[in-house]
Amino acid sequence: MTSRGRPAWKPRLVRERYGKDIWVPGRGTVRPHRLMVEKVIGRILPSHAQIHHFRYGAHPIIVVCEDQAYHDLLERRHRALVACGHVDWKRCRYCREWDTPEAVSEDAHRHSFHLACAAADVRHRRASGRMKMN
Numbered sequence: 038m039t040s041r042g043r044p045a046w047k048p049r050l051v052r053e054r055y056g057k058d059i060w061v062p063g064r065g066t067v068r069p070h071r072l073m074v075e076k077v078i079g080r081i082l083p084s085h086a087q088i089h090h091f092r093y094g095a096h097p098i099i100v101v102c103e104d105q106a107y108h109d110l111l112e113r114r115h116r117a118l119v120a121c122g123h124v125d126w127k128r129c130r131y132c133r134e135w136d137t138p139e140a141v142s143e144d145a146h147r148h149s150f151h152l153a154c155a156a157a158d159v160r161h162r163r164a165s166g167r168m169k170m171n
C-alpha cells in the first residue's frame with residue numbers, strides 16, 4: 038500500500054475506451070496498445086510514436102504512426118471513410134455535406150467549406166446584422 042492507501046501496482050484508469058493503463062516498473066503507466074505493439078516489434082516505442090485505432094474491441098486493428106501529425110492525418114481520413122466512403126473527401130463546415138477535395142476549399146485552420154456555402158453564410162450574417170459593414 039502507498040501512503041495514500043492504494044496499492045502502488047494498481048493500474049490507473051485513464052480513459053475507459055482505451056482500456057486500463059498498465060504499470061511498468063521503471064516507466065510508469067503505459068497504454069495497453071503501446072505494450073501490445075512493443076511486444077510485436079520487440080522494442081520500446083519512441084515517445085513521439087502514436088497509436089491509431091482503426092477498430093476497437095477483442096480483435097483491434099491498430100496502426101503505429103511516427104508522430105501526432107501523421108496520426109491526425111489518419112484520423113481525418115478514417116473519419117471521412119466511415120462517414121462517406123471516401124478517404125479524401127472533406128466536410129463543408131456550413132452545409133455539413135461531404136464532397137470531393139476539388140469541390141471544397143480549406144482555410145489555414147484546415148476548415149473545409151464550399152465557396153458558395155461560405156458566401157451564403159456571409160450574406161446571411163450581413164442581412165441579420167451580425168457582421169460589421171465597412
Ligand SMILES: [Zn+2]
Pocket residue numbers: 129130131132133134150151154
Ligand atoms: Zn457546403
